[in-house]
Amino acid sequence: xxxxxxxxxxxxxxxxxxxxxxxxxxxxxxxxxxxxxxxxxxxxxxxxxxxxxxxxxxxxxxxxxxxxxxxxxxxxxxxxxxxxxxxxxxxxxxxxxxxxxxxxxxxxxxxxxxxxxxxxxxxxxxxxxxxxxxxxxxxxxxxxxxxxxxxxxxxxxxxxxxxxxxxxxxxxxxxxxxxxxxxxxxxxxxxxxxxxxxxxxxxxxxxxxxxxxxxxxxxxxxxxxxxxxxxxxxxxxxxxxxxxxxxxxxxxxxxxxxxxxxxxxxxxxxxxxxxxxxxxxxxxxxxxxxxxxxxxxxxxxxxxxxxxxxxxxxxxxxxxxxxxxxxxxxxxxxxxxxxxxxxxxxxxxxxxxxxxxxxxxxxxxxxxxxxxxxxxxxxxxxxxxxxxxxxxxxxxxxxxxxxxxxxxxxxxxxxxxxxxxxxxxxxxxxxxxxxxxxxxxxxxxxxxxxxxxxxxxxxxxxxxxxxxxxxxxxxxxxxxxxxxxxxxxxxx
Numbered sequence: 121x122x123x124x125x126x127x128x129x130x131x132x133x134x135x136x137x138x139x140x141x142x143x144x145x146x147x148x149x150x151x152x153x154x155x156x157x158x159x160x161x162x163x164x165x166x167x168x169x170x171x172x173x174x175x176x177x178x179x180x181x182x183x184x185x186x187x188x189x190x191x192x193x194x195x196x197x198x199x200x201x202x203x204x205x206x207x208x209x210x211x212x213x214x215x216x217x218x219x220x221x222x223x224x225x226x227x228x229x230x231x232x233x234x235x236x237x238x239x240x241x242x243x244x245x246x247x248x249x250x251x252x253x254x255x256x257x258x259x260x261x262x263x264x265x266x267x268x269x270x271x272x273x274x275x276x277x278x279x280x281x282x283x284x285x286x287x288x289x290x291x292x293x294x295x296x297x298x299x300x301x302x303x304x305x306x307x308x309x310x311x312x313x314x315x316x317x318x319x320x321x322x323x324x325x326x327x328x329x330x331x332x333x334x335x336x337x338x339x340x341x342x343x344x345x346x347x348x349x350x351x352x353x354x355x356x357x358x359x360x361x362x363x364x365x366x367x368x369x370x371x372x373x374x375x376x377x378x379x380x381x382x383x384x385x386x387x388x389x390x391x392x393x394x395x396x397x398x399x400x401x402x403x404x405x406x407x408x409x410x411x412x413x414x415x416x417x418x419x420x421x422x423x424x425x426x427x428x429x430x431x432x433x434x435x436x437x438x439x440x441x442x443x444x445x446x447x448x449x450x451x452x453x454x455x456x457x458x459x460x461x462x463x464x465x466x467x468x469x470x471x472x473x474x475x476x477x478x479x480x481x482x483x484x485x486x487x488x489x490x491x492x493x494x495x496x497x498x499x500x501x502x503x504x505x506x507x508x509x510x511x512x513x514x515x516x517x518x519x520x521x522x523x524x525x526x527x528x529x530x531x532x533x534x535x536x537x538x539x540x541x542x543x544x545x546x547x548x549x550x551x552x553x554x555x556x557x558x559x560x561x562x563x564x565x566x567x568x569x570x571x572x573x574x575x576x577x578x579x580x581x582x583x584x585x586x587x588x589x590x591x592x593x594x595x596x597x598x599x600x601x602x603x604x605x606x607x608x609x610x611x612x
Contacts, residue, residue, distance in 0.1 A: 121190055121191070121192050122141065122189075122190070122191045122192070123141075123142055123191070123192050123193075123194050123570075124139050124140060124141055124142070124147060124186060124191050124192070124193055124194065125139075125140045125142070125193070125194055125195055125196070125197065125561045125564050125565055125568070125570075126138070126139055126140075126179070126182055126183070126186075126193055126195075126196045126197070126355070126561075126564075127140065127196075127197050127198075127199065127557035127558070127560040127561040127564070128175060128178075128179060128196060128197070128198045128199070128288065128560070129199050129200075129363070129366075129554075129556055129557045129560065130171065130175050130198070130199075130200045130201060130284050130285075130288060131154075131200075131201050131363060131384065131385070131556075132154070132156070132201045132204075132221065132222070132223075132384070132385040132386075133153060133154060133384070133385050133428075133432075134151050134152060134153045134154055134174075135151070135152055135154060135171065135174040135175040135177075135178050136149060136150060136151040136152075136178055136557070137149070137150045137151075137175075137178040137179045137181070137182040138150075138182075138554055138557040138558075138561070139182050139185065139186060139191070139193075140557070140558065140561040142565070142570060143580060144552070144558050144561060144562065144577075144580045145552075146552065146554060147189075147191070148182060148185050148186075149182075149554070150177075150178035150179075150181040150182045150185070151178060152174040152177060152178055154166055154170065154171060154174060155167065155170065156221065157218065160226070162224070162225035162226060162228075162467065163224055163225070163226050164220075164221040164222075164223040164224040164225075164467060165218035165219060165220060165221060165224070166204075166218060166219045166221055167218055167219070168206045168208070168215035168217075168218060168219045168287070169215060171206075171219060171284065171287075171288075172287070172288070172291050175288055176291075176350070176351075179196075179292075179351065180351060180352075183351060183352075183353065183355075193353075193355055194356075194564075194565075194568050194570065195355060195356045195357070195358050195359075195564045195565075195567060195568045196346065196355050196356070196357045196358075196359075196564060197357075197358070197359035197360070197361070197560035197561055197562075197563050197564030197567075198285045198288060198289065198357065198359070198360045198361075198560060199285070199360070199361050199362065199363050199366040199556055199557065199559065199560040200283065200284035200285040200288070200304070200360075200362065200363055201221070201222060201284055201363060202222060202283065202284075202303075202304055202307045202362040202363060202364065203222035203254055203255055203256050203259075203283070203307050203308075204219050204220065204221050204222050204256075204283060204284050205219065205220045205256050205259040205260055205263070205281060205282070205283065206219045206220075206281070206282065206283075206284065206287045207260075207263045207267065207270060207279065207280070207281045208279075208280050208281075208287065208290075209273060209278055209279070209280075210277075210278050210279065210280045210295070210298075211278050213290065213291060213295055215287075216263070216267050216268075216269065216270055216273075216279075217263060217267045219284070220259045220262070220263070222254060223254075223386075223425055223466075223467040224253060224259065224467070225253045225467055225468055225476050226253065226262060227253040227258035227259060227261070227262050228253050228476045228477070230253075230258040230261060230262065231251045231252060231253055231258060231476070234251050234325070235251055239251070239325060242321070242322075242325070243309060243322065243325070244399075246312045246313070246314070246319055246321070246322060247306070247308075247309050247310075247311060247312070247313060247319075247322070248306070248313050248397055248399075248405055248406030248407055248418075249307070249309050249405055249406075249407070250403065250405065250474055251309075252474055252476060253468075253476055254423065254425075254470065254476075255307060255308060255309040256283060256307060256308035256309065256310070257308050257309035257310050257322070257326040257328065258309070258326065260281050260308075260326065260328050260332075261326050261327060261328060263281065264327070264328070274329055274331070274332050277331060279332045280298060280332060280334070281328075281332045281333065282298075282300055282333065282334050283300060283304045283307070283308070283362075285300065285301065285304055285360045285361075285362075286298065286299065286300045286304070286334045289343055289344070289357065289360065291350070292346045292347065292350055292351070292357065293343075293344040293345065293346065293347055293350075293357070294347035294349055294350055296344055296347070297343055297344035297357075298334045298335065299334050299335050299336070299337050299341070299343055299360070300333075300334040300335070300336055300337070300360070301336070301337055301338070301339050301341070301360040301361055301362075301411075302316065302336060302337070302338060302339060302408050302410075302411040302416070303339060303361050303362040303365040303407070303408050303409070303410060303411075304360070304361075304362045305318070305336045305408075306407050306408040307362060307407065309322065309326070310322045310323060310326065310328065310333070311336065313397055313406070313407070313408050313416075313418070314397060316336070316411070316416065317336070318330055318333060318336065337360075338411045338412055338413065338414065339359060339360065339361045339365075339410050339411055339412060339563055340358060340359050340412050340413075340563050340566055340567040341358065341359075341360075341567070342356070342358055342567075343357040343358060343359075343360060344356075344357055345357060356567075356568070358563075358564055358567030358568060359560055359563035359564040359566075359567050360560075361410065361559065361560060361563060363382075363384075363556050364382060364388040364390055364421065364556075365390070365407075365408070365409055365410055365419070365559070366555075366556045366557070366558075366559030366560045366563075367380060367382045367388075367390075367526055367527075367555045367556040367559055368380050368390045368392065368409060368410075368419065368559065369410065369558075369559035369562055369563065369574065369577075370526070370550070370552070370554075370555030370556060370557070370558035370559035370562065370581075371524040371526060371550060371555050371559075371581065372524075372577070372578045372581040373390065373392050373409075373524065374392065374417070374574045374575070374578065375392060375394075376392055376393055376394035377391070377392065377518065377521075378391070378392045378524075379391045379392070379513075379520050379522075379523050379524070380523065380524045380525070380526065380555075381506060381523055381524070381525050381526075381527075382525075382526050382527040382555070382556065383427050383428060383502065383525065383526070383527035383528065383529035383530050383535075384427065384428055384527045384528060384529070385426075385427065385428050385429045386423065386424050386425050386426060386427050386428075386429065386470075387423075387424035387427035387502060387505065387506060387527075387529075388421065388422070388423055388424070389421065389422045389424075389506060389509050389510075389513075389523075390407075390409065390419045390420070390421050391419055391420045391421070391513055391518050391520070392409055392417065392418075392419050393406075393409075393417075393418045393419055393420055393518070394417060394418065395415075395416065395417060395418070396418060397418040398418070398420055398516065398517075398518075400420060400512070400516050401515070401516060402472055402512035402513075402515045402516055403471055403472040403473075403474055403512065404420045404421060404422050404471055404472065404509070404512050404513065404516060405420070405421045405422070405423065405471070406418060406419075406420060406421075407419055407420075407421050410563075410574075412563075412566075412574070420513060420516065420518065421471075422470070422471040422472065422508075422509030422512060422513070423470040423471050424470050424471070424502070424505045424506070424509070425465075425466070425467050425468065425469070425470045426464040426465070426466050426467070426480075427502050427505075427527075427529060428444075428527070428528055428529050429464070429466065430462070430464040430466075430498045430501065430502075431444045431447055431498065431529070432444070433464075433466070434447070434494070434495060434498060440491045440494060440495060441491075441495060444528075445532075446495075447495050447498070447499055447532065447534075447535075448532050448533065448534045448535070450491065450492045450495040450496065451492070451495055451496040451499050451500075451534045451535075452534050453492050454492045454493065454496060457484075457493060457496050457497055457500060457599075457602075458484070458486070458488065458489060458493050459484040459486075459602065460482065460483070460484040460485060460489055460493040460494065460496070460497045461482070461483050461484055461497055461500070461501070461602050461603055461605075461606035462480070462481075462482045462494065462497035462498045462500075462501050462606075463478075463480060463481045463482075463483075463501060463606050463607060463609075463610040464480050464498065464501055465478040465479050465480045465481070465610055466479070466480050469610070469611065471508075471509060471512065472508055472509065472512045473607070473611060475610075475611045478610050478611050479610075480610075481606065481609060481610045482494065482497065483605075483606045483609055484602070484606075499532065499534065499535045499538070500538060500542075500599070500603075501603075502529065502535060502539070503535065503538050503539040503542050503543070504542065504599075504600070504603040506539055506543065507539070507542055507543045507600070510523075510543055510545065520543075520545055521545070521546070522545065522546040522547070522548060523543075523545055523546075523547050523548070524547075524548045524549075524550060525539075525547055525548070525549050525550075526549070526550050526552075526553055526554075526555040526556070527553065527556075528553070530549055530550075530553060531553060533585075536549060536587050537587050537590075539587075540587040540588060540589045540590075541589050541590060541591035541596070542591065542596055542599060542600065543589070544589045544596070545589065546586065546587070546588055546589070547586070547587040548583055548585075548586050548587075549583075549584045549585045549586075549587070550581065550582065550583070550584055551582035551583060551584040552582065558580075562574070562577045562580075565577070
């Protein structure tokens, strides 16, 4: 009987379950898109019950597929959209409110007060993070202050608040497991990444009681088993990890200096820094890459809030493209951008600018500008933002030599070649674009004893295509000068 691993990948755009064989080739994928709500300007939410029900559906479907094909599922690994927060009743398992998504900006006023009170250094030193609505702590504070019954349930010990993986684990195990992992904990602004624990001073700053938070474990741990009442079968869950860290493992970025860029709803670039948590002087984040057997590896990270989301906006809201794949042919149909630049600050700007109030702009439009210019500008914006992060990493002493890319937008050859050109960097695309799911499956395989270590998993990474820079320096300078002017106009 063939053996396999399931990776549950709950992302911002969809819930999916991926069935991997023991060589980490994909056997089958089940996927359902997730709806996103924008109830107020700057607010971004998803229905927590929808997240759960659709994750449950894809997991049930992948288990049924495995059963039909006589495949034995050994274990499950979970990976998830990070910083997103759900509050629920520990007794009933029912959410109190919609999931507040990582892109949400509603807590800017809380962040402003923290900065005014001189807490930037304290929070950055302990967590490696900056003060921004992006992170989870202010979302939790907002829930406690604004959602009916939240404080009452907290006082009675019935409130649970956690990131997506914690919520899914709780539901899959029918309430028996209430854990989070170090990578997700490190994105909350409540976790001391140096001492590897919830930090009492940070909890006090954000006025969050520790009793509502899950216990933190390594990325590989016996997290429990799926309930028969939920899935009809007991399957061990032995790995959990945030999606960007999972992608880094799937890309075999397990040595200091290894770097990956994942182009999904947003774009997230992680640079492995080994056992040292580097302090960035250029507004990058220091975060936990993974923790296995009580040994922690760290990373520098740059976060771009809008990447693939701009393509969805062009398709769904403007109707400029009928399919995301159309963007490549439109971008290549013109010889340059005709001076058009698009800064997609729909929910503010992330690294290295950190401007939560910024909003999207398109500059340089003329009567001759058409949809090709706008689509190309949206693609170029992904590359420009990425290069801004590469520059910040170089200024912090870690200049990228080559970058591994993944995610849906990495399938756009025009974009990846433009990124190589504008960054003067060699780009490598993985044969498997589902590297986030693969990372979770690798950890689950180690937890199941099928692999001995991350090092052993490196043999499963396969190159699909390499991109080398071919643009002249004068042309690069011209493009980047235009981008820098567009950024200044956006944040002035």
